[in-house]
Amino acid sequence: MAKIFTYITFKNGVPDDSALELVNAAKQIAPDASPTAVVVGSGIDALCKEVAASYAEVWKVDNEAFAYPNAEVIRNVLSSILPQECILLVPHDTFGMDLSPGLSIKMDTVFMPDTVGFGGLEGSMLKCIRQEYGGAVSTHVSCDITKGAILNIRPGAFQPDESKAAAGQVVDKSAEAGDLSTKRVYLETVAAEVGDVDITKEDVLVSIGRGIEDEDNIEIAEDLAKAMGAVVSCSRPIVDAKWLEKSRQVGTSGQTVKPKVYLACGISGSFQHLGGLKGNPFVVAINKNPKAPIFQVADVGIEADILDFLPELTEAIENL
Amino acid sequence: MEILVCVKRVPDTAENEIEVNKDGTGIETDDLVYSVNEWDNYAVEEAIQIRDKVGGSVTIVSVGDEESEEVVRREMAMGADNGLLLTDDAFEGSDGKGTATLLKAVVEKGNYDLILTGAQADDGAGQVGGMLATMLDMPYASLVNAIEMLDDKKLKIGREIEGGNQEMSEIELPCVLSIQTGINEPRYVGIRGIRKVASIEIPVYGAGDLGLSADAIGAAGAGVKRLDYFVPELGEGAEMLEGSTEEIVEKLIELLKAKGGIK
Numbered sequence: 035m036a037k038i039f040t041y042i043t044f045k046n047g048v049p050d051d052s053a054l055e056l057v058n059a060a061k062q063i064a065p066d067a068s069p070t071a072v073v074v075g076s077g078i079d080a081l082c083k084e085v086a087a088s089y090a091e092v093w094k095v096d097n098e099a100f101a102y103p104n105a106e107v108i109r110n111v112l113s114s115i116l117p118q119e120c121i122l123l124v125p126h127d128t129f130g131m132d133l134s135p136g137l138s139i140k141m142d143t144v145f146m147p148d149t150v151g152f153g154g155l156e157g158s159m160l161k162c163i164r165q166e167y168g169g170a171v172s173t174h175v176s177c178d179i180t181k182g183a184i185l186n187i188r189p190g191a192f193q194p195d196e197s198k199a200a201a202g203q204v205v206d207k208s209a210e211a212g213d214l215s216t217k218r219v220y221l222e223t224v225a226a227e228v229g230d231v232d233i234t235k236e237d238v239l240v241s242i243g244r245g246i247e248d249e250d251n252i253e254i255a256e257d258l259a260k261a262m263g264a265v266v267s268c269s270r271p272i273v274d275a276k277w278l279e280k281s282r283q284v285g286t287s288g289q290t291v292k293p294k295v296y297l298a299c300g301i302s303g304s305f306q307h308l309g310g311l312k313g314n315p316f317v318v319a320i321n322k323n324p325k326a327p328i329f330q331v332a333d334v335g336i337e338a339d340i341l342d343f344l345p346e347l348t349e350a351i352e353n354l
Numbered sequence: 355m356e357i358l359v360c361v362k363r364v365p366d367t368a369e370n371e372i373e374v375n376k377d378g379t380g381i382e383t384d385d386l387v388y389s390v391n392e393w394d395n396y397a398v399e400e401a402i403q404i405r406d407k408v409g410g411s412v413t414i415v416s417v418g419d420e421e422s423e424e425v426v427r428r429e430m431a432m433g434a435d436n437g438l439l440l441t442d443d444a445f446e447g448s449d450g451k452g453t454a455t456l457l458k459a460v461v462e463k464g465n466y467d468l469i470l471t472g473a474q475a476d477d478g479a480g481q482v483g484g485m486l487a488t489m490l491d492m493p494y495a496s497l498v499n500a501i502e503m504l505d506d507k508k509l510k511i512g513r514e515i516e517g518g519n520q521e522m523s524e525i526e527l528p529c530v531l532s533i534q535t536g537i538n539e540p541r542y543v544g545i546r547g548i549r550k551v552a553s554i555e556i557p558v559y560g561a562g563d564l565g566l567s568a569d570a571i572g573a574a575g576a577g578v579k580r581l582d583y584f585v586p587e588l589g590e591g592a593e594m595l596e597g598s599t600e601e602i603v604e605k606l607i608e609l610l611k612a613k614g615g616i617k
């Protein structure tokens with residue numbers, strides 16, 4: 035069985051939640067797996083020590099050149115230090131999406147994007163579970179790991195391993211980092227704009243998606259929000275169409291909200307949208323498609339056209 | 355600036371209820387409405403805007419069955435100069451690497467400064483652009499939401515990262531960029547626009563024209579294979595409220611009151 039490695043992403047010296055989720059992902063590939071964590075960064079001793087609480091072995095690659103993670107450089111690092119036929123687990127976030135497809139070509143292995151589960155290993159055939167069409171259907175996908183594999187793992191899809199009982203050792207691989215030159219140079223990070231309302235602080239959100247169909251219909255949601263004492267938030271297509279400000283977008287590339295009540299109106303329930311919904315709110319989904327994935331995660335579902343249903347609900351609340 | 359944009363014909367999720375077919379081998383294809391992958395529209399719009407600013411040409415390429423010609427034509431109607439269709443029975447069953455291998459062969463037949471893909475397509479993979487870049491030994495950036503020409507050798511680009519923050523970089527040409535939605539507002543294409551390009555010949559390439567061996571592409575070359583489709587079961591699922599609209603509204607209001615949803 036090929037050795038399993040995990041790639042650790044972090045921010046301000048704190049490992050991402052995925053660091054612990056990947057331990058369990060590895061164990062679902064092989065129950066007795068003892069994966070090795072790879073940490074690439076600058077001044078990362080304390081970080082590596084923290085990661086070593088959950089991994090028997092941590093490979094540290096420390097260099098000032100890694101002060102900001104540049105996928106192009108890190109592809110060179112990983113293909114220099116990793117053994118040819120290994121399995122590498124990478125979180126499927128904006129960095130992992132940037133890193134992994136090219137890495138699989140560089141290392142001449144297979145690539146499995148956005149994996150949400152595993153269905154067993156038979157010989158060299160690893161069965162992976164994925165989703166397509168924004169989560170409307172799932173697939174079993176086989177992956178031939180004879181020559182190793184790069185597997186991108188969806189954040190939040192596996193339970194974190196909180197045991198912290200590994201007391202692992204840190205191995206310094208900095209000297210083997212390889213070529214650090216790059217044709218893509220990081221300049222700066224521009225922070226997201228602050229909007230007129232802060233949806234992250236609201237208890238009740240009336241959230242609209244592509245099902246609202248037209249800019250003029252946004253009023254319908256605003257009227258309902260007003261009646262409920264709530265605020266309007268939205269999914270990404272509404273922001274892409276410039277119907278609402280970016281600061282109203284819920285999701286991995288928008289805001290992380292923690293309301294008590296969330297009304298998802300005409301939202302299909304993609305993982306990038308749900309990734310911004312935290313704190314276990316009471317979710318009501320209103321959608322005209324009874325098979326919309328959002329109904330799998332909502333507490334209460336209503337099969338209806340929001341353009342008809344929301345005005346009725348508004349009127350009834352106003353008459354209370 | 356010579357720009358190549360890769361586009362894929364996909365079932366339109368806004369127009370269809372995507373369902374697993376009876377024997378679980380695929381999705382139900384009766385009455386499916388297809389369109390160009392949402393992300394690819396933004397890539398084409400961006401390419402046209404760059405060409406209009408600095409000159410050059412925009413070429414659209416798609417790998418797919420013969421019907422993919424309609425999406426190539428649609429994107430040409432937006433204002434692209436050329437179209438190419440890659441179709442051959444031998445391409446069927448290609449995985450992401452197979453598709454990237456085909457696109458690489460097309461890139462090598464031309465002389466492109468910039469290659470654009472969408473951030474992801476219908477199966478949510480987000481892989482073809484990054485694979486293609488490494489195969490071509492070109493720099494790559496994913497999830498690009500801003501492009502500015504610095505000179506004829508360099509671009510300044512923004513990548514969308516978590517929380518809506520934007521990572522700014524400089525990248526050397528030629529390069530491959532995958533485009534995120536929201537980077538621009540793709541122009542509307544009407545019937546008239548489509549009619550205008552209706553008679554333009556779109557060259558079709560098969561495996562032989564691209565000089566590719568059969569074991570690098572199609573099902574034979576695929577390290578990754580779909581086994582079956584099924585309906586996901588995440589958690590218990592919602593309690594569906596039934597009855598007349600009036601009854602549903604009444605039940606919902608009771609629930610919202612109990613959960614603090616109505617102030």
Ligand SMILES: Cc1cc2nc3c(=O)[nH]c(=O)nc-3n(C[C@H](O)[C@H](O)[C@H](O)COP(=O)(O)OP(=O)(O)OC[C@H]3O[C@@H](n4cnc5c(N)ncnc54)[C@H](O)[C@@H]3O)c2cc1C
Pocket residue numbers: 168242243244245246247268269270271283284285286287288289299300301302303304306307310320321322323326338339340341367368473474497
């Ligand atoms: C890197 C990356 C980051 C992303 N980040 C985010 C993010 O932060 N937030 C986000 O939301 N998305 C994000 N996305 C996009 C995400 O993948 C989905 O495309 C998006 O969430 C879909 O939005 P939606 O549910 O509104 O639209 P759709 O998926 O088109 O769903 C519309 C729903 O409305 C229903 N509907 C249509 N008409 C009506 C009607 N009249 N009445 C009732 N129901 C109706 C339909 O049945 C459907 O279920 C990201 C994507 C990528 C690649």
Ligand SMILES: Nc1ncnc2c1ncn2[C@@H]1O[C@H](COP(=O)(O)O)[C@@H](O)[C@H]1O
Pocket residue numbers: 359360361362363391393394415416417418450453470471472473474475476477478479480481482483
């Ligand atoms: N069959 C195809 N033909 C042309 N381009 C494609 C094809 N498949 C994927 N692409 C390109 O690669 C991007 C990402 O797709 P994917 O890696 O399949 O998620 C798409 O947005 C397209 O730009």
